[in-house]
Amino acid sequence: MELLLKNANLIDASGERYGDIWIRDGKIAEVGKNLIRPGQSVNLAGKIVLPGLVDLHAHLREPGQEGKETIATGTAAAAQGGFTTICTMANTSPVIDTPLLVELVKLKAKAQGWVEVLPIGAITKGLEGKEIAELGLMHQAGAVGFSDDGNWVQNAHIAHNAMKYAAQWDLLLISHPEDSSLNADGVMNAGSLADRMGLKGADPVAEVVAVERDIILAESTGCRLHLTHLSTAGSVAAVRRAKARGVRVTADVTPHHLLLTEALCDSYNTMAKVNPPLRRQQDCHALLEGLLDGTIDAIATDHAPHKDEEKQTTFDAAPAGISGLEIAWPLLYAHLVETGRIPLATLVDKMTSGPRRVLGRELILAPGERADITVIDPMALAVVNPAEFVSMGHNTPVAGWKLAGLPVMTIVQGEIAMLNGKVGAGPAEQPVAQVG
Amino acid sequence: MVKDLLTLEALSAAELWELLKRGNYYRQRLDKGEKAGKELRGKTVANMFFEPSTRTRMSFELAAQYQGAHIINFTHQGSSLVKGESLLDTAWNIEAMAVDCMVIRHGTSGAVKQVADNVQAAVVNAGDGKHAHPTQGLLDILTIWRHKGRVEGLKVVIVGDVLHSRVARSNIQGLTKLGAQVVVTGPATMLPDAADWPVEVETDFDRAIDGADCVNVLRIQKERQEQGLFPSQKEYFKFWGVDENRLTRDILLLHPGPMNRGIEINGGAADGPNSAIFDQVTNGVAIRMAVLSLLNERGGH
Structure with missing residues (x-):
């Protein structure tokens, strides 16, 4: 397929410029001004062209929980949200802890997925925290990182061995930092609100202790460590100190931990139940500061779809998680960029280059690079309407919130995966008359 | 003495x-x-x-x-x-x-x-x-000397659970004293802190065995898997197991025994032309x- 993107603002790690991009055979063939090339051409005047968004942390639930989400629907939600690449967590059923299961996810994604899927394998067999899984064989099968997400490897000896073992191939371990001995059955942030509501609190120190332990082990083993969904000011401070002394640690934060607080849990709103829990305003500030000063490398969705009826229960019984793939970018664009709290360049970095660097990748808008591209319409507005989600998970605490800077086109390896809010509306079906 | x-x-x-x-x-x-x-x-x-x-x-x-x-x-x-x-x-x-x-x-x-x-x-x-297991070290060196005609300047690879191995320690001490180069390899979880040992440490077996004259294969105890030191026999064999394909040249193959065929060594290697296991x-x-x-x-x- 050939496609010429014309008159766009191009923003990537090398800066901002104006011009055209010619895509051919899945790659960026040419970048320039006033290009005239055979094939389709589309005018993107007023639009922003980015390297495709990357999500380091998504739960697509397949295999095993296809009632919540599938690889097909989850990747459609990703395309809708402007993501060209997503990393899928291993806590499916069965757990992705063997090379064969890594292959299965890849094959399924290739056949039915709308975006690139990079599987994450388990650190320990069955996420049980006991025996190291086949990290080497899974790596050869295509796992880009390893995580027991949902669980933390509680036993320090096992975690230490896993890091030693992973370091020999420079594998990436992704930690869900939560010391369960400090956080038994907490359902929301610990503190006065939880105590007033009569709910069991999840203490922020359970996260900070886990973050600090993992940093110490990473420092001693040389393992590449990524800490996912940081939620507390203490965690940000710990990562900042570790980076200052040269530890190979990276971190991400979710949109909901940047924007939302525990106050949303009041009235026992199960849509606001998530793990780690929504914290307090000072944590949101600290996370934002970490984003701005480089302590936090990436924004990841922790897309965690659940069935409607699963959330329609008591706060204690409801599953934790927020469905976030398709609104992550425009939600942050509306509430962080348009409000002037962070520059557009920061949001672009944290959702394109930042996560790629964590994975040891890079992509700029230049000839020869893979044509993974997201087109943003900075003028397009909407509100969050979970009923219209492409994801099977409608669980979000931000229904009715403003969205801005909507993704209007997602191009994955040169193929249009999403156009004007319709997934799969590529030129094979219709010509690209207008974008946005 | x-x-x-x-x-x-x-x-x-x-x-x-x-x-x-x-x-x-x-x-x-x-x-x-x-x-x-x-x-x-x-x-x-x-x-x-x-x-x-x-x-x-x-x-x-x-x-x-x-x-x-x-x-x-x-x-x-x-x-x-x-x-x-x-x-x-x-x-x-x-x-x-x-x-x-x-x-x-x-x-x-x-x-x-x-x-x-x-x-x-x-x-x-x-x-x-x-x-230490000094007589095992001596018999391994005697075998190497008898097959290679010298010890000095040879490159000897010791693969496996070096951390827990007295055989490895005695081999290292004897071989290096006689001028051989020793490289230890295996999963990072089974390698010693060899900062003050006269050996090279390399987790990649292919790099370790490059140019080697001899490979000494240590026994892998199955309980090391339960201790979390390696994930599975399949993964161990894939990355550190010795099969005949790793013995392309005249690399002398030693094993102190008893062998776990299929874990650290396969029959093709143990019974093949490079093997000096029964000579040991x-x-x-x-x-x-x-x-x-x-x-x-x-x-x-």
């Missing part, structure tokens, strides 16, 4: 060569079927094994018998140790029976030295904990004859 053989670390290169040359002499005698030596006539050797062993115990027993010694065997099972006797009391009791030489294996590093320091008899370390066993008897006779001459007995 003092009255005992506890480690190869304690020996000079000249002393190592003396033992190796004498081992080679006994190997030639064994090949001629000469098993009626008189070097140790009138002497008594006690085999004291506080840990299970078949090969090493039999090897010492035959080495003593082929030189005309009396030999008694002591095993942990059914002994007075079970009744609570200390290691030293056991050793003193055995010494009191006019024993000249004790061959001791014990599961605790340093235990054999403790006995040696407290008895008049000569003591040969047949393996103490994770610390014969050299084991020869080198133990050399050790026992030399200690006897040095007046330890």
